[in-house]
Amino acid sequence: MVVNGVTHIELPGRFCDSLQEPEVALPCFVAGPENRLTVAAFQRLMDPDPLDSSLAFFNPFVLVGPTGSGKSHLARGICRKYHLLFGDEGVAYFTAIDFARQLQTAREEAGLEVFRDRLSNVSLLIVEDLQKLPEREFVQRELRDLIELLVSAERIVLITSQQSPSTMLQQEVGLCDRLASGLTIQLRPPSFPARQEILQMAAGSYAVSLNSQQLESIAKSVDGPAPQLLRALAKVKLDCCHDLDASQLGEPIRLKQIIAVVARYFSITQAALCSPNRRKSLVHARAVVVHLARKLTDLSYTQIGQGLGRRDHTTIMQAHRNIRQLLADDPAIQQSLDQLQRILTAP
Structure with a gap:
């Protein structure tokens, strides 16, 4: 159509x-x-x-x-x-x-x-x-x-x-x-009508209610590809949350916190975690960071990659896919992730 x-x-x-x-x-x-x-x-x-x-x-x-x-x-x-x-x-x-x-x-x-x-x-x-x-x-x-x-x-x-x-x-x-x-x-950057359509479709996934004027405003202000539009939409969603009582909101978890907690958990240094070293234990720990960051923050793969030693987004996506595959076969990994999440979200 x-x-x-x-x-x-x-x-x-x-x-x-x-x-x-x-x-x-x-x-x-x-x-x-x-x-x-x-x-x-x-x-x-x-x-x-x-x-x-x-x-x-x-x-x-x-x-x-x-x-x-x-x-x-x-x-x-x-x-x-x-x-x-x-x-x-x-x-x-x-x-x-x-x-x-x-x-x-x-x-x-x-x-x-x-x-x-x-x-x-x-x-x-x-x-x-x-x-x-x-x-x-x-x-x-x-x-x-x-x-x-x-x-x-x-x-x-x-x-x-x-x-x-x-x-x-x-x-x-x-x-x-x-x-x-x-x-x-x-592939060319999306035109204004295409940007409007992308925003309209994504708004439903983000549970953000926007009228046609608001959609048009975002589409005009963000002259970029779909990820930029989605980030703009996510920001609108966060702005909507600012009306909530601050006492109901916990302190947002940051990528640096996740890296620090995972490094301590696996008894490795943060520097090693963010280094180019591809030792198996480090690769696994990085995948854990990616999984937790995707679950507990609004960071994109690109942003996570930047925080993990300037890795590109496809490497980060692959790490996330790998650990999800492991989760299906190894209950111990799920237990570790649950424990790390409890540490990160504790008051």
């Missing part, structure tokens, strides 16, 4: 547990005329027709845009759709860093052929944040060959990046050329 030039790309519900993001997530991608090409391409991708040769002609698809433009929102929507159609074995989703890490592990553990075979049979390959792919020749060559194999077999390849293939000077020429041969889609 198109209203005032604004189209919705409907995205399936959260069927892949590993991809669930606990933010206020819109059930669709809201696109104004500025993202007309995105709509045309993704509507076909969301309903793949084996007789539609245009998908194969434009494959691979490269989605380009700055942080917050909706690349991951669209990529995960496509992932969930194909997961419904083809099951776990039919979909492979990676960040570029994770792809390189798993590839290297497979190589070191003599499992490279198994890794290749598994990926060669998927119906959809998604690699996010390609600009972060390590500059190792082996990694880039493997990704290039995998893309070539899948495209030749008419399997869908979707790449997201902050840079277009033609400007990725740090990447192998063959990889860039292969990506450039497909369809590069540049």
